[in-house]
Amino acid sequence: MTDIYSNVQMIKERVDASAKKTGRELSDITIVAVSKTVGADAVAHAQEAGIRNFGENRVQEYLKKREVFKDTVNWHIIGPLQRNKVKYILDGVCLLHSLDRLSLAQEIQTQCEKNGTDISALVQLNIGREPTKSGIYEENLERFLEELSVMRRIRVCGLMAIPPMVQDADDNRPYFQKMRTLFEKFREAYPCMTYLSMGMSDDFEAAIEEGSNVVRIGTAVFGARSN
Numbered sequence: 001m002t003d004i005y006s007n008v009q010m011i012k013e014r015v016d017a018s019a020k021k022t023g024r025e026l027s028d029i030t031i032v033a034v035s036k037t038v039g040a041d042a043v044a045h046a047q048e049a050g051i052r053n054f055g056e057n058r059v060q061e062y063l064k065k066r067e068v069f070k071d072t073v074n075w076h077i078i079g080p081l082q083r084n085k086v087k088y089i090l091d092g093v094c095l096l097h098s099l100d101r102l103s104l105a106q107e108i109q110t111q112c113e114k115n116g117t118d119i120s121a122l123v124q125l126n127i128g129r130e131p132t133k134s135g136i137y138e139e140n141l142e143r144f145l146e147e148l149s150v151m152r153r154i155r156v157c158g159l160m161a162i163p164p165m166v167q168d169a170d171d172n173r174p175y176f177q178k179m180r181t182l183f184e185k186f187r188e189a190y191p192c193m194t195y196l197s198m199g200m201s202d203d204f205e206a207a208i209e210e211g212s213n214v215v216r217i218g219t220a221v222f223g224a225r226s227n
């Protein structure tokens with residue numbers, strides 16, 4: 001049985017230690033507990049342990065959990081989003097981490113206009129240039145941000161990436177550094193960009209040391225997923 005409470009305490013300590021290496025602290029880092037595949041009871045345990053942000057990668061599952069927890073937590077969509085699912089995330093989602101293509105942005109803009117709402121989103125980069133991964137290539141970021149800037153319903157709040165799978169978290173530092181450089185560069189033109197979402201269970205300390213301020217942590221909070 002996974003002890004979610006002590007997992008969360010341990011993660012908070014490690015996040016704080018990594019943040020302090022860069023002159024920051026725990027409160028400067030948003031911990032998103034990735035609750036995909038876990039049940040509502042586990043989410044409740046994490047909430048009791050002080051987690052306020054939860055990440056889901058499937059809309060269906062998000063809607064189910066949202067039904068239970070409503071607005072008592074902040075919901076993050078972190079997985080690839082199909083255009084026909086956009087209408088389900090207009091009202092209850094705090095941050096979309098996976099804005100990765102123009103056609104999706106256009107659908108979000110259209111649906112938000114209809115709904116009279118707007119949305120906060122991060123642009124997802126395919127920083128490791130992996131054919132199997134979604135996200136835009138860095139050389140297309142400038143143009144994508146320009147295209148997004150006329151979509152008034154979409155607030156671009158920063159960048160997100162999932163670097164390649166590696167044996168050693170340190171191997172991802174060059175990718176984290178690239179992301180940090182892009183983030184700093186485009187933040188000058190787009191001051192709304194405040195979040196750099198990178199770092200998962202196996203590499204969140206390296207990510208924070210390289211400048212991440214949002215980490216998405218599943219396994220280390222809830223234990224290994226069965227699927």
Ligand SMILES: *Cc1c(COP(=O)(O)O)cnc(C)c1O
Pocket residue numbers: 034036057078079162200201202216217218219220
């Ligand atoms: C599943 C997932 C995570 C969490 O992964 P862990 O290794 O379990 O921490 C983070 N980000 C995204 C986009 C995910 O799909």
